[in-house]
Amino acid sequence: MQLMIYINLESPLILPVNYNHILQAVIYQGIGKASDFGNFMHEEGYYLGQRQYKMFQFSQLSGKYSIKNNQIVFRNQVSFEVRSLDSVFLRLLGESFWRYGITFGSQKYGDIQMELYDYTVEDNELLIRMKSPITVYSTEEETGRTYYFDPEESLFYQSINGNFFRKYQAYYGVPPISDIQMNLCDNKVPRKIVTKYKGIYITGWLGTYKISGKRKYLDFLYQTGLGAKNSQGFGMFSIL
16 A cells, blocks of 8 residues: 655755655654554564564655755655555554644644555566665674675675565565566666665665566565665665
């Protein structure tokens, strides 16, 4: 399920250019005001071993903007999208935004429109474009050093598939029975994005890709996101 949020700005919205953690906080604050369900989404989520998955994702902010002194300024309207497998989560979030408005730090906005959709993937092969960067990585246990894979490496796609398997099993309790396949489209050079999230630099990639697999698996990824760190603003895609 998908929730589109449109905010009419009574005053300019000024954010750091790396604002993922702020938009994530908007969502957690919204669901926290709605019910105790917010505590589950923030503190718990779905586990597979030591890995934790929140099963929601959000897009980047969309709207006319300017950038100055490492800040991004929106002046008229901004919009963003939140997706989740859990319809209750999105309905409670929408009700909270409608009742309490949306607060970015000390900036509160109450002129909000929302649209709730229940789009599902009905194909087993898709041409997709990333709406937010996709990131997959490996961390060395001894050194703690993190290596981010890029779309020119086969491990990039292997890691995406492995993440899908773990995330699916964490939510449903059983693993998928087949892989997904994903490839970079010919002559479509991906764009590298480096984002700072709470002091940590994260490398991700935009771009256009082909992805195939069982319809229900592609729908699962459409709702939850590709790759890692979906609840931090990574891995959302649109279907072309």
